[in-house]
Amino acid sequence: MLIKRNDDGxxxxxxxxxxxPHVYHGRxxxxxxxxxxxxxxxxxxxxxxxxxxxxxxxxxxxxLAAVRSTVPGAVTMEKVTSYKDATTYNNFYExxxxxxxxxxxxxTLKTSxxxxxxxxxxxxxxxxxxxDLFKLSAQEERIYxxxxxxxxxMVIPWIGYSLSKLIEKVQPQGNAKFVEFTTLxxxxxxxxxxxxxxxxxxxxxxxxxxAMHPLTLLTFGxxxxxxxxxxxxxxxxxxxxKYGFKSAKSLVRIRFTxxxxxxxxxxxxxxxYGFYSNVNPNVDHPRWSQAxxxxxxxxxxxxxxxxxxxxxxxEAQVGQLYAGMDLKKNF
Amino acid sequence: MTPAKVLLHPLAKPVVFALGLLPFAWLFYGAATNxxxxxxxxxxxxxxxxxxxxxxxxxLAVTPLRVIVRxxxxxxxRRMLGLFMFxxxxxxxxxxxWFDMGxxxxxxxxDIPKRPFILVGFSAFVLLVPLAATSFxxxxxxxxxxxxxxLHRLVYVIAGLAILHFYWMRAxxxxxxxxxVYAAILAVLLGWRLAQALQKPRAxxxxxxxxxxxxxxxxxx
Numbered sequence: 089m090l091i092k093r094n095d096d097g098x099x100x101x102x103x104x105x106x107x108x109p110h111v112y113h114g115r116x117x118x119x120x121x122x123x124x125x126x127x128x129x130x131x132x133x134x135x136x137x138x139x140x141x142x143x144x145x146x147x148x149x150x151x152l153a154a155v156r157s158t159v160p161g162a163v164t165m166e167k168v169t170s171y172k173d174a175t176t177y178n179n180f181y182e183x184x185x186x187x188x189x190x191x192x193x194x195x196t197l198k199t200s201x202x203x204x205x206x207x208x209x210x211x212x213x214x215x216x217x218x219x220d221l222f223k224l225s226a227q228e229e230r231i232y233x234x235x236x237x238x239x240x241x242m243v244i245p246w247i248g249y250s251l252s253k254l255i256e257k258v259q260p261q262g263n264a265k266f267v268e269f270t271t272l273x274x275x276x277x278x279x280x281x282x283x284x285x286x287x288x289x290x291x292x293x294x295x296x297x298x299a300m301h302p303l304t305l306l307t308f309g310x311x312x313x314x315x316x317x318x319x320x321x322x323x324x325x326x327x328x329x330k331y332g333f334k335s336a337k338s339l340v341r342i343r344f345t346x347x348x349x350x351x352x353x354x355x356x357x358x359x360x361y362g363f364y365s366n367v368n369p370n371v372d373h374p375r376w377s378q379a380x381x382x383x384x385x386x387x388x389x390x391x392x393x394x395x396x397x398x399x400x401x402x403e404a405q406v407g408q409l410y411a412g413m414d415l416k417k418n419f
Numbered sequence: 420m421t422p423a424k425v426l427l428h429p430l431a432k433p434v435v436f437a438l439g440l441l442p443f444a445w446l447f448y449g450a451a452t453n454x455x456x457x458x459x460x461x462x463x464x465x466x467x468x469x470x471x472x473x474x475x476x477x478x479l480a481v482t483p484l485r486v487i488v489r490x491x492x493x494x495x496x497r498r499m500l501g502l503f504m505f506x507x508x509x510x511x512x513x514x515x516x517w518f519d520m521g522x523x524x525x526x527x528x529x530d531i532p533k534r535p536f537i538l539v540g541f542s543a544f545v546l547l548v549p550l551a552a553t554s555f556x557x558x559x560x561x562x563x564x565x566x567x568x569x570l571h572r573l574v575y576v577i578a579g580l581a582i583l584h585f586y587w588m589r590a591x592x593x594x595x596x597x598x599x600v601y602a603a604i605l606a607v608l609l610g611w612r613l614a615q616a617l618q619k620p621r622a623x624x625x626x627x628x629x630x631x632x633x634x635x636x637x638x639x640x
Contacts, residue, residue, distance in 0.1 A: 187456070
């Protein structure tokens with residue numbers, strides 16, 4: 089009999105449940121302050137300190153306040169990838185096919201004003217100005233593993249809220265089975281769109297239950313600041329248990345449909361990129377193995393690649409979505 | 420100094436040799452100082468592949484260039500360029516085996532036949548080995564110029580495999596711009612040879628073996 093244990097190293101206590109050492113060590117100061125009757129102002133400072141995200145802000149873009157997420161699995165304790173690596177090694181073909189291209193070219197993207205059309209099989213379709221979309225729910229910080237289909241990975245502190253909050257707000261109709269995400273495709277702001285690498289605009293999609301999963305994040309920021317253009321500003325989705333390309337960037341449309349969306353990479357190479365594209369070490373890409381990955385900035389040149397985890401380590405949270413499905417067929 | 424004199428200068432070969440080592444030195448320095456970007460392993464593998472293709476093009480350019488600009492002395496550099504191609508191809512394979520596969524030969528053995536683009540690249544390397552191994556003068560003598568030359572025509576097959584390897588690598592991402600550039604260069608270099616062969620069917624190939632001891636027969640036009 090297989091006994092599933094929870095201490096296999098990938099299910100961690102919530103970061104928010106761990107008392108930071110400086111708070112712990114400061115307990116005497118707190119007691120003293122309480123005793124001195126100065127609890128009010130002192131506690132305010134202490135509380136503010138606690139609420140601050142652990143992640144150091146790089147100080148490049150506008151700060152974005154957020155509270156630590158309490159969604160199970162939403163905060164990995166792994167070492168966060170450096171901001172430099174996360175913002176200079178990107179796949180965002182609208183700005184060029186080389187990893188360095190988005191950082192070099194994305195400055196031409198104008199993210200204000202911006203709006204997102206929410207349409208299709210919903211009772212309350214609406215065109216959301218970015219500001220309104222932003223305010224729709226409390227911003228949370230979530231530290232997710234990101235696994236690229238190319239065999240590398242990062243750990244990114246994102247800021248946003250569960251996409252389900254928006255979905256609940258617009259009230260899908262009974263026949264809505266899928267959610268389709270569309271990225272901006274403006275050749276004036278996105279030089280890559282002039283090439284025919286992909287069939288623009290970039291379209292991605294999720295099944296409704298995947299989109300409703302609390303880990304699916306409508307994302308506005310990272311590293312305590314708003315999203316850099318090359319990472320999908322001003323708003324994107326992040327689905328941590330799927331290969332990175334499923335997490336569409338710079339969204340202009342979210343559409344609810346009864347049919348499985350025709351997604352960009354699936355259309356380009358259906359034998360290589362499936363609709364589901366769940367991270368799965370047991371299903372190889374036709375041109376390389378998916379059993380292992382290289383963690384950017386951590387695994388040195390000569391380090392052995394680390395093992396890729398089923399559903400990118402989120403099996404406990406999302407495994408039940410795929411119960412009974414043949415994941416080799418539905419790759 | 421006339422161009423011919425430059426090519427025949429005793430320092431010409433050492434200079435080309437040093438130039439050929441520059442990409443290696445640059446990559447080595449970048450790796451040692453951790454200056455190869457976020458994914459140094461990928462950068463090394465791709466750069467070494469790029470330089471293999473570039474030296475392949477340079478090697479194949481020697482003969483057409485020699486005939487077209489009538490500079491027989493160019494032939495002096497062909498062997499060195501070909502060996503540099505082998506050098507970078509070997510490093511490319513080494514980088515894959517080391518950084519991607521951690522020298523897990525079991526896994527490499529399973530990986531090669533499973534993935535057409537790796538199989539093609541590996542085949543190109545395997546074919547390249549006998550060419551590198553028979554590049555010195557004594558080997559040419561032992562084989563005889565004609566057999567040596569027949570053997571070394573394998574480089575045309577290698578060129579085809581190399582470009583297929585590159586094409587397949589990029590195919591999944593529909594990223595063909597660079598593949599097209601290399602394919603066009605190789606097509607011109609091989610097409611020129613085909614045109615020459617068709618013009619003069621039974622004529623012996625111009626440059627027996629690039630031997631110093633044999634007189635260089637300039638193909639008459």
